[in-house]
Amino acid sequence: MKCRKCRQTAAVNMRHHRLALCAGHYITWIQEQTERFIKKYRMFGPDDRVLVAVSGGKDSLALWDVLDVLGYRADGLYIGLGIDGGVDYSNRSRAKVEAFVAERPHLKLTVVDVAEELGAPMPAAADLTNRGKEKPCSVCGMTRRHIMNRAAHDGGYDVLATGHNLDDEAATLLGNTLSWQVGYLARQYPVLPADAGGLARKVKPFFRFYERDTAAYTLVRGIDYMYDECPYSVDANSIYYKEILNRLETDRPGTKLQFFLRFLHAKETSRAFAQAQTDVTLNPCPSCGQPTANPAGPCTFCRTWEQVRERLVTQVGPTL
């Protein structure tokens, strides 16, 4: 197969776009498309300060690289969860991020270590809570969202960017559709405006790329990323939905893309799910100040971590 632009041997064939490109033209294509969708969805401008949440995985490092190449003012945020899982998961992920930055010394990285800041790592902290006993993911996700919002707010960033790709979005959409979670469907969108209460504006500049395409970008760009998954993600629903979507995609190229784009189109043109957009009043949490739906008391993050610290004390003994 030949590159459509230069007729050299292609490195990547995107069946959903009927487009094959050589390594060099593929790199340019990904960068140009990212720019195009940042502009089309008015995600941010050249003067905005962007905080990229980087995990060490392919999508977030690829995103940071592309934003940097495009000349955006993008800093990185790495959240150290302290997950070991027998594979030293968090330390190895952090090493990938630090190696990425070492090759690009002009980039600024902020590291937040959960155990240092909050008193316990994952999953030990989640184990101590009522909601995280079985699986750490709900406590972990909520904690990460809180830390991201705080870092964006404290650092004076205009926007928080995550590396979610089209497969992530399509898998979420499939999950929410199978259970008709209209509230979630109402909120799913590649750009979420800032909230008056102080929640950062959130954008997903890679939402149009297949997971295969962002992985290909890291390979041809020579970006070394954390290949292993978090050990707690093994039977995540999202992976199951992604596999199902990939089966459809193999038989009918473009299925995933159309599934998600037509959902967006329905939201944009016929205001689908708009009535499910509940206007919950958010109040500042008396403890941390972040907006919360809890009218009389601290937010979920503060309550959960308060529980962790109380139980840590009873576990370890008050003298320590």
Place this chain on the structure above:
Amino acid sequence: MTCHAGRDTLSPMSIKIVYRDEEFEVEPGMTIRSAVLKCGLLPEAVLPVVNGKLVTGDYIIQEADAIKLVSVISGG
């Protein structure tokens, strides 16, 4: 795990495909896309790297190729 894609008996020319901690055996002469499918994997979920270079699905497997399939799915 071994997948003798292409032929029932293992020929001395068979090529090894590495995917995570699994290994498959395929015959030279077939496309990488059909090799991936015959090994029970989805072409949509892997990227074929041959001799260190990313290739498209129509690439014809040659003798002495070193083939790795990079999984693209991440979860959580």
